[in-house]
Amino acid sequence: MKAGSTSRRIARPDRSDPHQPLLDIAAAFLRERAGRAGLTVADEIEGLSRARLRTLSARKEPAVAFLDPALARGAAATADLVGAVAALRGRLIWRRPEAAALGWRVAGRVAWAEIVGPAAPVPSDRLRLGLHLQGPRTLYPWHAHAAEELYVTLGGIAWWGRSGDWAARPDPPGAIRRHAADEAHAIETRPDPLLALYVWWGAGAAAGAEGYRLHDPATEGFPERPA
Ligand SMILES: [Fe+2]
Numbered sequence: 001m002k003a004g005s006t007s008r009r010i011a012r013p014d015r016s017d018p019h020q021p022l023l024d025i026a027a028a029f030l031r032e033r034a035g036r037a038g039l040t041v042a043d044e045i046e047g048l049s050r051a052r053l054r055t056l057s058a059r060k061e062p063a064v065a066f067l068d069p070a071l072a073r074g075a076a077a078t079a080d081l082v083g084a085v086a087a088l089r090g091r092l093i094w095r096r097p098e099a100a101a102l103g104w105r106v107a108g109r110v111a112w113a114e115i116v117g118p119a120a121p122v123p124s125d126r127l128r129l130g131l132h133l134q135g136p137r138t139l140y141p142w143h144a145h146a147a148e149e150l151y152v153t154l155g156g157i158a159w160w161g162r163s164g165d166w167a168a169r170p171d172p173p174g175a176i177r178r179h180a181a182d183e184a185h186a187i188e189t190r191p192d193p194l195l196a197l198y199v200w201w202g203a204g205a206a207a208g209a210e211g212y213r214l215h216d217p218a219t220e221g222f223p224e225r226p227a
Pocket of ligand 1 (some may be wrong): 145149179
């Protein structure tokens with residue numbers, strides 16, 4: 001360890017952990033492609049405590065029906081990540097968004113499988129890493145949260161909004177999005193479903209729903225999404 005560098009913890013990967021291949025591939029992908037944020041997050045992933053795993057119970061989530069179509073819509077850039085997700089599929093614990101204001105809007109259309117986090121199979125209070133699954137023709141509404149965030153599109157195509165503006169073109173598999181703490185963002189799918197890897201880090205990562213809020217685009221002057 002370099003003099004003055006005390007933030008990076010050294011941990012030995014647990015090869016018996018079925019989540020390890022996805023974590024290794026995600027760390028390498030983000031370190032190579034996601035700029036300074038990617039370096040920070042890759043260090044966090046590689047420093048995760050090996051005191052694990054938690055066993056959690058799953059319940060049926062209807063949005064999981066979109067997983068196979070999303071996995072089938074990957075690309076060369078995400079082939080390794082998609083393969084690692086497919087290998088883990090029997091262990092993923094999908095949950096619906098529980099915030100009351102969000103839940104009814106995306107009921108049956110959005111599900112999350114958190115892999116690393118305060119209540120995830122791989123425990124961490126510094127990092128959340130998981131999968132975001134969204135059915136076709138679904139708007140995940142404008143929202144913001146205290147944690148900084150990276151998204152990697154793994155399969156499918158979606159339109160992304162950020163700070164009130166919609167991107168002119170949709171993101172293909174391999175695209176990376178970074179959202180600052182408390183920055184408003186939204187996701188809209190059209191014919192395709194979306195499977196994305198998300199990472200939350202920074203001071204708000206542990207806060208979860210407490211640091212999460214929905215925006216009202218009408219009162220905040222956000223434009224309609226492009227046709
Ligand atoms: Fe977000």
